[in-house]
Amino acid sequence: MTTNAADQALRERAMKVVPGGMYGHEATTLLPASYPQFFERGEGAYIWDVDGNRYLDFMCAYGPNLLGYNNGQVNDVAVAQLAKGDTLTGPSAHFVDLAEALVGMVSHADWAMFCKNGTDATTMAMTTARAQTGKRRILVAEGAYHGAAPWCTPMPAGIVPEERAFISKYQYNDVASLEATVAEAGDDLAAIFASPFKHDAFIDQALPDPAYAKRARELCDETGAMLIVDDVRAGFRLIRDCSWELVGVRPDMSCWGKSFANGHPISALLGNDRCREGASHIYVTGSFWFAAVPMAAGVETLRILRESDYLENSVRLGTMWREGLDALAAKHGFALRQTGPVQMPQILFDNDPDYRTGFAWGEAMLKRGVYVHPWHNMFFCAVMTEADIQFALAAADDAFASVRAQIGSIEPHPVVLMFLTAMAGTH
Amino acid sequence: MTTNAADQALRERAMKVVPGGMYGHEATTLLPASYPQFFERGEGAYIWDVDGNRYLDFMCAYGPNLLGYNNGQVNDVAVAQLAKGDTLTGPSAHFVDLAEALVGMVSHADWAMFCKNGTDATTMAMTTARAQTGKRRILVAEGAYHGAAPWCTPMPAGIVPEERAFISKYQYNDVASLEATVAEAGDDLAAIFASPFKHDAFIDQALPDPAYAKRARELCDETGAMLIVDDVRAGFRLIRDCSWELVGVRPDMSCWGKSFANGHPISALLGNDRCREGASHIYVTGSFWFAAVPMAAGVETLRILRESDYLENSVRLGTMWREGLDALAAKHGFALRQTGPVQMPQILFDNDPDYRTGFAWGEAMLKRGVYVHPWHNMFFCAVMTEADIQFALAAADDAFASVRAQIGSIEPHPVVLMFLTAMAGTH
Known part of the structure; x- marks a missing residue:
């Protein structure tokens, strides 16, 4: 018997001591009502x-869980390091070990800087590009998420337009749009940001067109600007290297976070020698950026990534999940749009503009013990098994049937409607 | 026999894979050559x-070490929580426990939001103030450190002036300067930032003049602006509450970090109901902001702060250290300027404009097993004992004698000279 009494009690307490009760990407505001907070x-x-x-859990903490929660090998290292020291008056040797490990795995990288948030890494990339080039204009793809700082947060309450001066938008995978936006920048282009694939929320995902990626590289080479791949979300889930190695393009900088210490808090900016000088001039720091525990955990996580078949396993199970779901959806008269890499799937229902069918299916899956997300890409972790996918597919079979039985009487989520209206107003 | 062979070997490796070899506040670039990295x-x-x-260690990791490194009570809680979960697909109950604990201890606070860096908290305060008031102008004291984001980093390589639009500077503790800067803001004042005391690097510290603090409160009340105390560095080291309770002034928001989980990575923005609405509208988040381990550690740390005499012990030992040092300095013919609260001491030498005497004394102390900082405020932690202070005073007696013997032949640190020249050029 499912209950949510403890969750409700915590929500009521949270409403008193947290503005709005919760905030950020783990708030359930835009999820079906039955999703636990x-x-x-x-x-x-x-x-x-x-x-x-x-x-x-197909969310894997929105990415950080790559090897499985409470991975014994990583956490044994973390606990041992905690007894020796975490945040000290200087970094530990693991700082150097981890920088060497990342530079060793990521082909384009000659150097590393560590920080805490993915947003720290993307902001450092922007500032490094400006410090290196002496230019100001930063290009980002329309709709791409690069963090929640004033220059990039997707919902800009409290942000003044000046904080986004010199940020221009182009269309992902659209060479003509990229070229036109570069031309508009004239001789003031500092950097082009790109997600490794188009993994925007609420919409179908799109893999990078190699022609677009290669043209971005050429335009940076022609203008002296920096090419930056934001691999915070997808890093090491597509390849044991920067994700754009898959399309044969090497950026000048790449941004990392979430998963490379299997959930221990650390992010990183990696770069090549083209921007080492600029990176050495910016002043960035944080109270916990030099902490030893996440760095020790990162060294161990990267060793496991190099030595295990975590990636191949995720691709195999992701394919099984995608193909199985498609067959079950068809059986129940639904058409899904499953996009993105199979190990980072986005699952949307066709003809579902206000997401009501997806939300109903999500609730039906949740009730059957499977946590799926109705509008954000999901994640596989290394310890998922065929039995897990079979369990999830059995749940999906039931869930599709349940939604089919309700169809016609499902109401859309009121907050989603408000959100979609607000989003439509900004474009 | 002191050796630094391992440190040197790591520095050489770091120089290859980290821009400039190290960065941020824990880099030894501006410390005496013998200080380990x-x-x-x-x-x-x-x-x-x-x-x-x-x-x-009189630096206490630049603040995070409040109860002593590897505190068993806090780390037992952290390790137990790690086995249950850290970063999950949603927050744990500790999120609510910790928010309630902070709101319970900090008089002005009605709500809490958690983040990772001190800079996250100060940036969220700025954005919340703008979201709440609909105004843009932010006042900060000249020379105050509020983090390392584009709007506030003290060394603005790679920053464009637009990122600092609407940031105005006033003189700390100077009512006339504050009033004039508020007047210049006209009807566009969103917030006044204040450090709990003037703890700028390189200079004498200054406690807050109550007249200044009270006037800042009045000006915010008159204009509808938000008063923000940045307690990231000093939080819970002066009082078990917001530091400005000591001068009888309650801000609308206060920023916290570094020490309230005894070094586990977490920071916080606390606020009152005057800005709850604004805080609920900003979009901020981070991959690890909802992690359970630092929140569990924070709940335990706060319990210890409430139930122990950590604060009174630090004041007692800080007084012993300050008085003892003054006597020893005089014995050896030096005059010190010891400023700031005794438990967060700044120790500068009189007539030492290029810090050469302070650097030489620091090196002499380091050689004798005491880590002091020649230009940044220091920190006491709860487990320091009278025996530790006696050990440090004995080292200081020797160190003063050693510096006295070298006086006249000490050279200034070349990087410090470059830095001081650069700083002079910005004022």
Whole structure:
């Protein structure tokens, strides 16, 4: 018997001491009403909410869980390091070990700088590009998420336009749009940002067109600007290298975070020698940026990534999930749009502009012990098994049937409607 | 026999894979040449560098070490929580526990939001103030450090002036300067930032003049602007509340970090109901902001702060250290300027404009097993003892004698000279 009494009690307490009750990407504001806000624990591929309900977790903490929650090898290293020291009056040797490990794995990289948030890494990339080139204009793809600082947060309440001066938008995968935006920048182009693939929320994902990626590289070479791949979300989920190695393009900088210490808090900016000088001049720091525990955990995580078949396993199971879901959807008379790499799937329903069908299916899956997201890309982790996918497919079969039975009487989520209206107003 | 062979080897490796070899506030670029860059471990009040040299650590990791390194009570909680889960697909109940604990301890606060860097908290305060008031102008004291984002980093390489639009400077503790800067803002004032005391690097510290603090409060009340105390560095080291309770002034927001989870990575913005609405509208988030381990560690740290005499112990030992040092300095013919709260001491030498005497004394202290900083405020932690201070005073007696013997032949640090020249050029 599913209950959410503990979750509700925590929500009521949170409403008093947290503005709006919760904030940021883990708030359930834009999720179906039955989705839990608070969790008790995670183990392997599963999470338990505070009411003891277990879910196979296709969100993986929105990315950080790459090897499985509570990975013993990584956490043993972390606990041992914690007893020696975490944040000290200077960095530990693991700082150098981790920088060498990343530079060794990521082909374009000659150097590394560590920080805490993905946003730290993208902001440092922007500032480094300006310091290196002496130019100001930064190009980002329309709709791409590069963090939640004033220059990039997707919902700009409290942001003044000046904080986004010299930020221009182009269309991802559109060479003509990229060229036109570069031309508009004239001789003031500092950098072009690109996501490794188009993984914007609410819409179909798109893999990078090699022609677009190569043209971005050429335009940076022609103008002296820096090419930056924001691999915070997809890093090491597509390849054991920068994701754009898959299209044969090497950026000058790449941004990393979320998963390379399997959930221990650390992010990184990697760069080549073309912008080493600029990177050495910017002043960035943080209270916990030099902490030893996440760096030790990162060294161990990267070793496992190099030595295990985590990636191949995710691709195999992701394919099984995608193909199985397509067959089940068809059986129940639904058409899905499954996009993005199979190991980072986006699952949207066709003819579902206000997401009501997707939300209903999500709730039906949740009830059956599978946590899927109705509008954000999902993630596979290394410890998922065929049995897990079979469990999820059985749940999906039931869930599709349940939604089919309700169809016609499903109401859209009121907050989603407000959000979609607001988003439409900004374009 | 002191050696630094391991440190030197790591520096050489770091120079290849980190721009400039190191960056940020823990880089030794502006410290005496013998100061180690890399550390092996910390225990209680002591740190060991990678060559095995032990130091009584008056930096406390630049603040995060409040209860002593590797505090068993806090770390037992952290390790137990790590096995249950850290970064999951949603926050844990500790999120609410910690928000309630902080709101319970900090008089002005009605709500809390958690983040990772001190800079996250100050940037969220700025954005919340703008979202709440609909106004743009932000006042900060000249020379105050509020983080390393584009709007506030003290060394603005790679920053465009537009990123600092609507940031105005006033003179700390100067009512006339504050009033004039508020007047210049006209009807566009969003917030006044204040450090709890003037703890700028390189100069004497200054406690807040109550007249200045009260006037800042009045000006915010008159204009509808938000008063923000940046307690990231000093939080819980002066009082078990917001630091400006000591001068009877309650801000609308306060920024916290570094120490409230005893070094586990978390920071926070606290606010009152005057700006709850604005805080609920900004979009801020981070990959690890909802992680359970630092929140569990924070709840335990706050419990210890409430139930122990950590603060009174630090004041008692800080007074012993300050008075003892003054006597020893006089004995050796030096005059010190010891400023700031005794538990967050700044120690500068009189007649030492290029810091050469302070640097020489720092090196002499380091050689004798005491890590002091020649231009940044220092920190006491709860587990320091009278025996530790006696050890440090004995070292200081020797160190003063050693510097006295060298006086006249000490050269200034070349990077400090470059830095001071550059700083002079910006004023």
